Amino acid sequence: MSKELKERISELEHELAVKEAELHRYRLELTKANTAIEKLIAQISQELKIAQGLQKFLSPTTLPNIQGFEFSTKFLAGTRSGGDYFDIFEHEDKLKFGVLISSASGYTLSSLLLSVIIKISSQMEARKGLDAHKVVGLLAQEIVPRIQTEDRASIFYGVVDRRNYEFQYCSVGSIDGFLQVYGQDALQELLPTGPALGKDFNTEPQSRTVQLNPRDRIVLATEGLKMSQNAMGVNWGGHGLSEAISRSPKQGVHELRNEILYSNEKYTGRTEPLRDQTLIVTEVKDKIIKLAK
CATH class of the missing domain: 3.60.40.10 (PPM-type phosphatase domain)
Structure with a gap:
């Protein structure tokens, strides 16, 4: 195998490792975002229930x-x-x-x-x-x-x-x-x-x-x-x-x-x-x- 081909394979392996690291980071960020969204949805749902209860109370x-x-x-x-x-x-x-x-x-x-x-x-x-x-x-x-x-x-x-x-x-x-x-x-x-x-x-x-x-x-x-x-x-x-x-x-x-x-x-x-x-x-x-x- 030629030296140039080995170097190219090494570069690709490095790029793949970098992409995998980025993908892992994105997955972590997505998990955090999903968790935050779920908390926000739960908060909004609770606020909506409170608002609904208030509307019923005031009627x-x-x-x-x-x-x-x-x-x-x-x-x-x-x-x-x-x-x-x-x-x-x-x-x-x-x-x-x-x-x-x-x-x-x-x-x-x-x-x-x-x-x-x-x-x-x-x-x-x-x-x-x-x-x-x-x-x-x-x-x-x-x-x-x-x-x-x-x-x-x-x-x-x-x-x-x-x-x-x-x-x-x-x-x-x-x-x-x-x-x-x-x-x-x-x-x-x-x-x-x-x-x-x-x-x-x-x-x-x-x-x-x-x-x-x-x-x-x-x-x-x-x-x-x-x-x-x-x-x-x-x-x-x-x-x-x-x-x-x-x-x-x-x-x-x-x-x-x-x-x-x-x-x-x-x-x-x-x-x-x-x-x-x-x-x-x-x-x-x-x-x-x-x-x-």
Whole structure:
């Protein structure tokens, strides 16, 4: 064997040894990285469970007993993301009550939104009979300057005045709202009055008013319902919600709520949603006697 060939073989053997050493080092680094990722995943999972628990804790477990109205609500924590909150409360003016439902793009924004809601509630601003759009405007003033670039928050705030049974609401973002008028097949959609709260939000919130009558129903749902997907990756959509409502026009509020959730679960094949889901069903029960203002 020639001297040049021996030298070449020796060089190749050295290069191979170097590559094997590098490969061994890479394997060690990959093992360390995998361990770190596993720890991070475990930490995130634990934080998600804590956040889910906090969301459940903060969601109302008892609802006010408001004469002439019946409520049925459900909050389902998402296994991957969330940020829902809701509340139903009487005003200082006992002939008025408010309905608040919100959906944030994540738990961080949800915490900010909730802190602002608590702040405003503690000041009794939302209970002094302010118009719905003014309450949403107060929330926007507090939230928008501190919101992250990609974050979004949807808010629906409505006030029922039992003197005349008018429902005034302001909706920004993607909260689904429907009014089911008793005896009518078609649903009246409670359309948003503005875009979702975001870094670029510069819209003046507006209110709309609808008239309520006996056996009319209001259905409110967060994005987790309509954004849920089937095995083909197709969203359930607002039409899925409206169809579920239309299928059970004569049932009570609890049955209607269960029909909606069952239809969604059947469509997605999931017993636990990926994203938070909140559903509120309200029905006018008593015969309305309009009071003098």
